[in-house]
Amino acid sequence: MKKAKTAVALSLAAALIVGMAGCGPANTSSSTSGKAGKSSTDLNVMSETEVESLDPQIATDGTSFEVIADYMDGLMQMDSSGKTVQAIAQSYEVSADGKTYTFHLRKDVKWSNGDPVTAADFVFGWQRAVDPANASEYAYMLSDIGQVKNAQEIIDKKADKSTLGVTAVDDYTLKVELNVPVSFFPSLMYFPTYYPMNEKFFKSCNGKYGTSPSTTLSNGAFILDSYEPAATSFHLKKNDKYYDASRIKLSGLNYQVIKDSQQALMSYQTNTLDTTLLNGDQVDQVKNDPTFKSVGAGCLWYIAPNMSAVPALANQDLRLAMTFALNRESITKDVLKDGSTPTYTAVPPQFATSPDGKDFSADQKKYSDFCADDAAKAKSYYEKAKKELNANSFKFKLVVDADDAPQKVAQVVKEQLEKTLPGMTIDLVIEPKKQRVEDMQDGKFEIGLTRWGPDYADPMTYLSMWVTKNSNNYGLWSDADYDTIIKRCSSGDLCTKPTDRWNAMYDAEKIVLQQAAIYPLYTQCNVEMVSAKVKGIAYHPIALNRVFKDAEKTS
Amino acid sequence: MKKYALKRILLSLFTLLVILLVLFILMQLMPGSPFNDEKLNAEQKANLYAKYGLDQPVIVQFFRYVGHMLTGDFGVSYNISKNTPISQLIQTRLPISIGIGGMAVAIGAIVGLVLGIISAIWHDTFVDTIATIISVIGVSVPSYVFALALSYSFGFRLRWFPMLFTAKQMFSSSVLPSIALSMFTMASIARFTRSEMLEVLGSEYMLLAESKGLSGPALIFRHALRNALIPIITVLAPLIVDLMTGSLVVEKIFAIPGVGSLLVTAIQSNDYNVVIALSFIYSAMYIGIMLIVDILYGIIDPRIRLAKKEGAA
Numbered sequence: 107m108k109k110a111k112t113a114v115a116l117s118l119a120a121a122l123i124v125g126m127a128g129c130g131p132a133n134t135s136s137s138t139s140g141k142a143g144k145s146s147t148d149l150n151v152m153s154e155t156e157v158e159s160l161d162p163q164i165a166t167d168g169t170s171f172e173v174i175a176d177y178m179d180g181l182m183q184m185d186s187s188g189k190t191v192q193a194i195a196q197s198y199e200v201s202a203d204g205k206t207y208t209f210h211l212r213k214d215v216k217w218s219n220g221d222p223v224t225a226a227d228f229v230f231g232w233q234r235a236v237d238p239a240n241a242s243e244y245a246y247m248l249s250d251i252g253q254v255k256n257a258q259e260i261i262d263k264k265a266d267k268s269t270l271g272v273t274a275v276d277d278y279t280l281k282v283e284l285n286v287p288v289s290f291f292p293s294l295m296y297f298p299t300y301y302p303m304n305e306k307f308f309k310s311c312n313g314k315y316g317t318s319p320s321t322t323l324s325n326g327a328f329i330l331d332s333y334e335p336a337a338t339s340f341h342l343k344k345n346d347k348y349y350d351a352s353r354i355k356l357s358g359l360n361y362q363v364i365k366d367s368q369q370a371l372m373s374y375q376t377n378t379l380d381t382t383l384l385n386g387d388q389v390d391q392v393k394n395d396p397t398f399k400s401v402g403a404g405c406l407w408y409i410a411p412n413m414s415a416v417p418a419l420a421n422q423d424l425r426l427a428m429t430f431a432l433n434r435e436s437i438t439k440d441v442l443k444d445g446s447t448p449t450y451t452a453v454p455p456q457f458a459t460s461p462d463g464k465d466f467s468a469d470q471k472k473y474s475d476f477c478a479d480d481a482a483k484a485k486s487y488y489e490k491a492k493k494e495l496n497a498n499s500f501k502f503k504l505v506v507d508a509d510d511a512p513q514k515v516a517q518v519v520k521e522q523l524e525k526t527l528p529g530m531t532i533d534l535v536i537e538p539k540k541q542r543v544e545d546m547q548d549g550k551f552e553i554g555l556t557r558w559g560p561d562y563a564d565p566m567t568y569l570s571m572w573v574t575k576n577s578n579n580y581g582l583w584s585d586a587d588y589d590t591i592i593k594r595c596s597s598g599d600l601c602t603k604p605t606d607r608w609n610a611m612y613d614a615e616k617i618v619l620q621q622a623a624i625y626p627l628y629t630q631c632n633v634e635m636v637s638a639k640v641k642g643i644a645y646h647p648i649a650l651n652r653v654f655k656d657a658e659k660t661s
Numbered sequence: 662m663k664k665y666a667l668k669r670i671l672l673s674l675f676t677l678l679v680i681l682l683v684l685f686i687l688m689q690l691m692p693g694s695p696f697n698d699e700k701l702n703a704e705q706k707a708n709l710y711a712k713y714g715l716d717q718p719v720i721v722q723f724f725r726y727v728g729h730m731l732t733g734d735f736g737v738s739y740n741i742s743k744n745t746p747i748s749q750l751i752q753t754r755l756p757i758s759i760g761i762g763g764m765a766v767a768i769g770a771i772v773g774l775v776l777g778i779i780s781a782i783w784h785d786t787f788v789d790t791i792a793t794i795i796s797v798i799g800v801s802v803p804s805y806v807f808a809l810a811l812s813y814s815f816g817f818r819l820r821w822f823p824m825l826f827t828a829k830q831m832f833s834s835s836v837l838p839s840i841a842l843s844m845f846t847m848a849s850i851a852r853f854t855r856s857e858m859l860e861v862l863g864s865e866y867m868l869l870a871e872s873k874g875l876s877g878p879a880l881i882f883r884h885a886l887r888n889a890l891i892p893i894i895t896v897l898a899p900l901i902v903d904l905m906t907g908s909l910v911v912e913k914i915f916a917i918p919g920v921g922s923l924l925v926t927a928i929q930s931n932d933y934n935v936v937i938a939l940s941f942i943y944s945a946m947y948i949g950i951m952l953i954v955d956i957l958y959g960i961i962d963p964r965i966r967l968a969k970k971e972g973a974a
Contacts, residue, residue: 156926159743241708243701250702262704317745335742335750336926338918339827362825365922366914368809372817373824540931541693577702 147659148341148358149640151652152370152382156336156363160316162298163235166243168651174298175650176342176359177324181209181228181280182295186644186656188457188563190293194223194302194325195280204287204602211278214349217304218324225274227302233267235299236260247299250570251562252291253597255283287601289461290564297562297649327354327655338363355642355658371635380640380659384633386444386511393443397635400445404647405559405630406454406568407512409504409519411622414582416552418500424491425622429477430484431526432519438628441518442511445631450477452572452618453565453611454629457647461604466565466611476619477626481526488527499529503552507539515627516555546580554580557630560648565611566596572618583623588614669955673948680944681730681937685723688933695739695931713739726937736934741926747938751920755942757826758912758919762904764839769846769904770897776847777854778881784859792851799848805910808841812914826917838915842908846900853896857889890961898954902947 153172159165162174183193195209215223235242236249236257248270249257255271271283284291294300304323311321319330327350328342343358345351362378364370367385371392374382384392392398411419411428418424434448448470449455455467471478492498506516513536520532532553537545546554558578560567570576573592574584591614594600600607618624636643642656696709710716714725729736735747742750780792815837816824823834861867862885870884908921920939927935 156741158740161743164743238708239712241705241712243696243705243709245705245708246702261708313744317742317749334753335738335745336918336923338916338922362916364825364916366916369812369824369914369916372813376817376820376824378823378825538929540929544693 146357147355147661148360149356149654149657149659150360150362150378150380151654152373152379153361153363154365154383156338157333157340158336160322160330160333162301162303163231163240163242163244165298171298171650172652173330173342173361174301175296175326176328176654177322177326177330177345178298178301179215179326180295180298180301181211182292183655184296184644184646184650184653186642186653188646188648190296190563193296195295198292204289205284207282207284207291208275209280209282211280212349213278215325216347216349217307218329218345218347219304219307221304221306222277223302223304223325224277225280226277227304228280228300229270229272229274230305230308231301231303232272233270234303236270237267238263242299244297244299247294247297247561251288251567252294252300253285253288255285286597289601289604289607290562293563328359331358350655353655355656356654359654374635374637377637380637381643382635384635386442386633389443389633392633392635395635397638399634399636400631401634401645402445402456402647403559403630403632403651404454404457405557406449406452407515407555407557407627407630408449408452409625409627410546410554410556410580411625412549412552412554412581413623415549416502418495418497419502419552419581421491421495422621423487423494424500425625426476427484427487427491427527428523429622429625430480430487431523432625432627433479433481433522434627435479436522437515437518441514442628444633446628447631448479449626449629450474450619452615452624452626453568454560454626456629457560458563458565458567460608466608472612473616473619476616476622484526492529499531500527501531501533503533503535504555505535505537505542505545505551505553506555507542508536509539512555519555519627547577549580549582551580555627556580563648565615566592569611569614569618570596572623581623583621585617585621585623588617591617665959666956669952673952676948677941677945681727681941682723684937684940685719685726688937689719691931693931695933713737735938738927738932738935740930740932741923741935747934750923750935751938751942754918754920754923757917758908758921760831761835761839761842761917761919762901762908764835765842765904766846766897766901768839769843769900770850772843773847773850774854774893776851778858778886780851780855781858781862782881784855789855792855796848796851796855799844800852802844803910804841804845805914807844808838808911808914811837811841824915826915834915838908838911838917841911842904846897846904849896849900850893853893854889857892858885861885861888887961891958894954894957894961898950901950902943 153169155167155169157173158167158170160170160174162178165171165174179193181193181195181198182190185191194211194215196212198207198209200207211223211225213222217223232248232254234240235247236245238261245257245261248254249261256265256269257271259265260267260270273281275281302325307323308315314321316322317335319333322330322333324330324345327345327348329345331341331343333340339360339362341358341360344354344356348354362373364373364382367388370379370382371384371388373379411425413420434450438446438448447455450470450473451467453467455465455470458466460466504516504520506512516534520534523530523532542554543556545551546556558568558571569592571578572583573579573589591610595607595610595614600610634645639661640657640659642658644653644656645651646653696706707716714722717725726736733748735751737744737746738750776792776795780789783789812824815821822837823830826834826838867884870880875884908919909925911917912919912922913925920942923935924939926932927939
């Protein structure tokens with residue numbers, strides 16, 4: 107028997123070795139291979155999510171926008187400080203009434219198939235954006251925000267897409283007609299929804315546009331050379347025929363999608379990545395690393411009370427008590443620790459600059475009479491509210507996203523409210539983000555922790571949210587004076603008076619805070635690691651979060 | 662045997678159709694819609710519903726879906742990769758998942774069998790204790806913990822293997838995820854093999870075989886293992902399916918462009934068509950594996966085959 111055992115053991119060991127060596131996965135052909143050669147100056151970039159769409163008129167998410175802008179230019183672009191500067195348009199004129207823009211295109215811009223980029227490409231692209239058959243989710247960039255003539259009518263199927271207020275006067279002149287003057291219109295031009303599309307090429311793709319390098323056309327800094335739908339890694343190479351090619355120092359961009367932030371950090375530390383985004387939880391691990399960077403994301407996190415469904419929350423004193431009871435300093439310093447800043451305004455700082463170049467929300471103490479970290483004031487408003495409502499205890503459900511940071515913040519918000527306002531109980535309801543948004547839009551919530559990122563460089567990207575019946579006015583708050591101001595600023599008499607408009611927007615913001623229609627919490631920062639070998643990556647809170655046109659890497 | 666196999670196949674096809682119907686109804690009942698971005702307004706939502714035919718009655722949608730599916734058209738993705746045909750999304754991902762899953766099954770089954778046989782032969786010894794400890798750890802620790810531990814030790818510290826999956830280094834970057842995935846299978850197989858082998862080894866026919874003068878590998882493999890194999894195959898089948906679900910998290914950690922990570926993203930973003938297509942494929946694989954197991958029983962154990970024949974006659 108002993109001999110038998112030895113023989114068995116030996117043969118089993120042999121089987122084990124053969125088994126482990128012999129079974130590799132099927133060698134599938136895949137176009138996702140990166141080309142990160144050691145001597146090249148390809149930048150190895152991490153992305154948190156896959157690209158949702160490379161069709162500029164269909165894309166809606168930050169990653170897609172960033173990648174599209176890697177290989178495509180619009181009429182305008184952002185400089186490193188976020189200012190709007192010329193790209194394909196070398197100049198533009200605005201008519202005296204502010205309703206007609208004429209863009210003059212550069213004549214040396216070529217698509218990567220050799221075709222010139224012409225005004226007709228913009229007309230085709232913009233028409234696609236509002237065509238109901240495409241059902242573009244960002245069609246409102248042209249209608250609500252850009253106020254391009256007939257955009258809304260086309261979306262509502264009341265007019266043909268050919269009636270859109272954009273015409274190619276000649277190959278290099280593009281005329282745009284607007285319903286009302288939009289002072290920030292040129293800044294919308296770097297938004298990919300407004301990018302051009304080569305009609306002939308698009309049609310030759312037979313509906314497969316943007317699903318592979320051969321169905322994608324570049325007119326920008328890089329050319330997509332390996333990609334497949336929802337790829338976890340893909341590559342772009344420098345476009346030598348780019349009209350501004352001398353500006354581009356990188357030989358290419360090598361994207362790697364990593365959803366696990368710990369893996370991302372380790373990949374960065376082993377130099378597989380040159381730059382990566384981290385999770386707020388990891389700040390403690392990297393805060394002493396000189397390559398750690400906190401980058402403003404421009405997103406405002408705030409709490410929305412549901413004033414229409416919860417009778418107690420219709421009481422303004424109770425709402426003010428709650429907003430004063432929050433300790434925003436502690437939330438950003440002790441909980442988030444990622445550089446996020448406490449915010450006491452309805453429009454967060456650092457994305458909208460006034461006609462004379464000042465940040466709209468630079469002064470965070472402007473409304474300290476209505477919004478501050480002030481437990482004493484909270485208590486006095488609370489006593490008033492208790493008398494008015496004839497109640498001593500309140501119980502609310504706070505709905506929050508199932509992600510790490512919001513859950514941690516909600517936990518602290520709960521503790522702060524319950525401690526400062528005795529008798530108040532907050533129960534947390536944790537839901538996946540999409541579900542949370544839907545519930546809030548349907549009014550099925552009591553209090554919600556939510557956020558909003560700016561879509562364009564104007565305070566209106568926030569303020570338009572709280573007009574009566576807007577789908578993102580979750581609390582169904584309504585104030586006639588507020589609605590009037592917003593209307594005057596977005597389509598009324600103030601459109602042509604930038605300074606008055608600016609002041610009127612402050613008045614509107616004051617009403618929101620005075621009535622505690624929302625409780626602002628903090629402006630989000632992202633934690634980025636950028637290798638010492640790399641410089642020149644531009645970070646922006648709007649539209650294009652990262653731009654690599656000026657990035658350099660020393661090898 | 663043929664009749665038996667045919668019956669099993671037909672039953673499997675019917676089950677698949679029922680699964681598809683249930684999936685479809687479940688998706689309709691699920692709260693939320695694929696288009697609930699906070700920046701969408703009512704008209705745009707209506708346009709999106711019209712574009713994808715989601716404004717039609719459920720029953721119309723179902724028959725249209727089945728009709729398209731029979732021609733291999735699983736529809737397009739709504740969110741993950743907008744307007745991309747799902748067949749295109751899956752065709753490059755499925756081989757990667759199956760490759761890694763297959764590697765994990767092979768490692769798990771072989772190592773598990775070896776561990777099980779060793780601890781059965783030398784049961785209640787030091788070797789047995791070690792093997793048992795390994796299996797207990799393997800069964801109780803989830804695969805993503807192994808994934809993180811392997812990635813940290815062999816990827817980050819020792820740098821023997823890449824931490825992230827790359828198509829260029831297909832084999833070396835598949836090693837860590839495969840091992841992480843195989844742990845549970847390995848441990849389960851080891852435990853079952855051990856107990857089955859112990860039972861068989863203690864049986865009278867083994868005593869008879871040994872007393873007839875048989876010894877060595879012939880005794881173990883021909884008589885003991887073959888008899889122990891039936892229950893092992895029964896547990897191996899669902900384990901293979903467990904591998905697919907386990908791969909959901911492991912794929913995320915190693916950034917593997919497989920179907921598991923795709924399914925997770927699809928569920929999170931209500932991408933109906935992707936969820937239905939992938940759940941259907943998972944079900945088809947499960948049923949397919951069960952079918953193979955049923956037929957394998959007949960081949961490995963003539964008693965099952967004969968019993969069926971007699972029952973049918």
